Amino acid sequence: MGSRRSKIVGTGLGYPARIVTNDDLAKKIDTSDEWIRSRTGIAQRRFVDLENGQTITSIAVEGAEKALKMSGLDPLDISFVLCCTATPEEWMPIEAARIKDVLGLERAACLDVNAACSGFLYGLHLADALVKSGAHAHILVVGGDVFQRILNWEDRTTCVLFGDGAGAAIVSVTELNDPKKDSHILGSRVYAALDRDNNLTVTKKDPEFPARTQLLTMNGREVFKWATKCMAQACMDIMTEQKISPEEIDWVVPHQANIRIIEKVAEFLNFPMEKVYVNVDQWGNTSAGTIPICLAEMNDKGLLKKGQLILVTSFGGGFTWGSILIRW
Numbered sequence: 001m002g003s004r005r006s007k008i009v010g011t012g013l014g015y016p017a018r019i020v021t022n023d024d025l026a027k028k029i030d031t032s033d034e035w036i037r038s039r040t041g042i043a044q045r046r047f048v049d050l051e052n053g054q055t056i057t058s059i060a061v062e063g064a065e066k067a068l069k070m071s072g073l074d075p076l077d078i079s080f081v082l083c084c085t086a087t088p089e090e091w092m093p094i095e096a097a098r099i100k101d102v103l104g105l106e107r108a109a110c111l112d113v114n115a116a117c118s119g120f121l122y123g124l125h126l127a128d129a130l131v132k133s134g135a136h137a138h139i140l141v142v143g144g145d146v147f148q149r150i151l152n153w154e155d156r157t158t159c160v161l162f163g164d165g166a167g168a169a170i171v172s173v174t175e176l177n178d179p180k181k182d183s184h185i186l187g188s189r190v191y192a193a194l195d196r197d198n199n200l201t202v203t204k205k206d207p208e209f210p211a212r213t214q215l216l217t218m219n220g221r222e223v224f225k226w227a228t229k230c231m232a233q234a235c236m237d238i239m240t241e242q243k244i245s246p247e248e249i250d251w252v253v254p255h256q257a258n259i260r261i262i263e264k265v266a267e268f269l270n271f272p273m274e275k276v277y278v279n280v281d282q283w284g285n286t287s288a289g290t291i292p293i294c295l296a297e298m299n300d301k302g303l304l305k306k307g308q309l310i311l312v313t314s315f316g317g318g319f320t321w322g323s324i325l326i327r328w
């Protein structure tokens, strides 16, 4: 008998209704398509239509419904929902419970996970452990954010980088017999260090500007250095741990914050860019949404083939970062 492991059996993403190009932003703030593209690789981002009732829940549910359908599971098979987000609709009721309710996952326990942009990677790490331990057999992991709610439109360096988005994956139990062929999560590594210098924060209430509460601030240059170093190290650590060489990797799926960060990480690791999935041009940085959106897009396009090795890495506020190796 093989060992008890976990694998991804379904993926899906939700589409925020509004597409906002760099030129659209340039009508509102002092910026240009040329500046944004050359510094970040971003051409457009999507925002949920808050005025017409679209929320983090709607896009998360859209992704989760697709993932559930792909898995072929019954909603009652799902015994846990992990919702990875830094921007739930409200602190309570928790976001995972809202998703459970809309989807009719009557038997599922619920937990919100906030590891900022690394949320979904942390979520997969937890789901893998919960499945391997025998505590759960089928877990819905959702990752997504609606950063428009915390963007400061007076800070042009930061507000142009982000978009809204969410995606989902179903993590299910599997029996592993042949590690080179059978779909499974090989392992994951997660890390954290306090961002003592407040390089990436959501500010507390500022008495001088009471209207400007809970807004995102970032020291882009510092975060750039942290993100490249940490993601490259996390990738090296998991490959060493799992005795996998860079040449064996079929796809690298990095957090989509900025094309220059992605290229730097690929360069550190000697991965050709053809092996690196990039969609930051279409979505911007959707925080906890980037990885599940990438996986769902790749799956829908038929890019993920059974038996391939996928290396996922992420970095986010906190700071939090990590890596995960998946045999698809």
Ligand SMILES: CC(C)(COP(=O)(O)OP(=O)(O)OC[C@H]1O[C@@H](n2cnc3c(N)ncnc32)[C@H](O)[C@@H]1OP(=O)(O)O)[C@@H](O)C(=O)NCCC(=O)NCCS
Pocket: 030, 031, 032, 035, 036, 039, 040, 117, 156, 157, 158, 160, 161, 218, 219, 220, 221, 223, 224, 227, 257, 258, 261, 285, 315, 316, 317
């Ligand atoms: C944010 C980032 C793109 C800024 O790039 P940069 O080259 O460091 O830019 P700077 O902040 O030094 O600004 C350079 C110039 O562009 C200007 N500028 C800043 N934002 C601008 C914008 N949106 N449009 C036009 N000009 C802009 C600045 O005012 C500055 O002008 P100056 O030289 O006349 O003073 C870059 O630091 C970065 O990619 N950081 C990583 C951020 C990230 O992705 N974090 C998330 C990780 S989870």
